[in-house]
Amino acid sequence: MIAAAARTALQKLMGERVRFNALLGRFTSLGVGGPADALVVPEMLDDVEALVTFCAEHDVPLYVLGGGFNTLVLDGGIEGVVLRTQRLREIEVSGDGLLYAEAGVSHSQVARVCQERGLAGLEFSAGIPGSVGGWVMMNAGIPDREIGPLVAEIRVATPSDGTVWIAREELRFEYRGVHGVPERSVVLAAHFQLEAGAREQIRNEIDRHLAHRRNTQPIDQPSCGSVFKNPPGDHAGRLIELAGLKGAREGGAQISSLHANFIVNTGNATAADVTTLIERARDAIREQRGIELETEVRIVGRPG
Numbered sequence: 001m002i003a004a005a006a007r008t009a010l011q012k013l014m015g016e017r018v019r020f021n022a023l024l025g026r027f028t029s030l031g032v033g034g035p036a037d038a039l040v041v042p043e044m045l046d047d048v049e050a051l052v053t054f055c056a057e058h059d060v061p062l063y064v065l066g067g068g069f070n071t072l073v074l075d076g077g078i079e080g081v082v083l084r085t086q087r088l089r090e091i092e093v094s095g096d097g098l099l100y101a102e103a104g105v106s107h108s109q110v111a112r113v114c115q116e117r118g119l120a121g122l123e124f125s126a127g128i129p130g131s132v133g134g135w136v137m138m139n140a141g142i143p144d145r146e147i148g149p150l151v152a153e154i155r156v157a158t159p160s161d162g163t164v165w166i167a168r169e170e171l172r173f174e175y176r177g178v179h180g181v182p183e184r185s186v187v188l189a190a191h192f193q194l195e196a197g198a199r200e201q202i203r204n205e206i207d208r209h210l211a212h213r214r215n216t217q218p219i220d221q222p223s224c225g226s227v228f229k230n231p232p233g234d235h236a237g238r239l240i241e242l243a244g245l246k247g248a249r250e251g252g253a254q255i256s257s258l259h260a261n262f263i264v265n266t267g268n269a270t271a272a273d274v275t276t277l278i279e280r281a282r283d284a285i286r287e288q289r290g291i292e293l294e295t296e297v298r299i300v301g302r303p304g
Helices: 004-017 045-057 107-117 132-138 199-216 236-242 271-289
Strands: 018-023 035-040 062-064 071-073 078-083 091-093 098-102 151-158 162-167 172-174 177-179 186-193 253-255 263-265 298-300
Touching (some): 004 018, 004 035, 004 045, 062 186, 091 107, 098 107, 132 177, 132 186, 236 271, 253 271, 263 271
Parallel strands (some): 035 078, 062 078, 071 298
Antiparallel strands (some): 018 035, 091 098, 098 186, 151 162, 151 186, 172 177
8 A cells, every 4th residue: 555645745746637546447458457556647748757756756666557458457456556648649740750659649549640641650550459658568569560660769757867768779679578668667658660651551451450350359348458478489379279268268257269369358257267267278288288378468466
């Protein structure tokens, strides 16, 4: 729990932008999870910088929830402050094909601007859940494309140096991750270097990627996105399906019958239901294939 003095100071700093003991299930794509000690929804980038500094000074844990995708919040909730970036949605384009997007910008915003301005390069991101901040930190992508190569620089709020820009050369992107972002910092925005393209062709590519997702992923059900990272040379969903676990249930959670690397909430799932299915799948693949599946979804918080 946040100490009483820190709680009072946080209330003074953030005012109506902070809520205490806020249930997080409604803010996650899976629809499960306990409360946050404090939930903050900043209105502007300066708010984030102030919050990062505050948490460092008061030794309060800070977790960025972003759009609530790719995250499994445990039933006991999250200690410290949870930051949602939903209102940080400024997006603009400069004349040299540089697209600026704040951390809370969604894939639909990116797709719309790219179509309108004839900017090519990010079509593959259509339908990737979450928002720009999460895309950068997870190096989001599809099997043959990732966000990292398109990042020109990122804007970051740090606990000691305020807001800084970090150039692409100082970052090292890897499969579902990035190195070079200072500890306890928060991504505020990113510049993406794009190229001029034909609007109709860009729109067609976006539509193709969206159609593929509709046909292969359970986008009409609450899920946290891909549960496991793909092991080298294989696909986690294929292995889970071969293990006979496609459609397996635990309480209100189910391994999707459409794509076995997704776990969906059928209506009344708990985080404990989901973690049970995660471990069941991991154990089965380890025993049958000798492969240790690594979670892509971030599991955070306290057990219930």
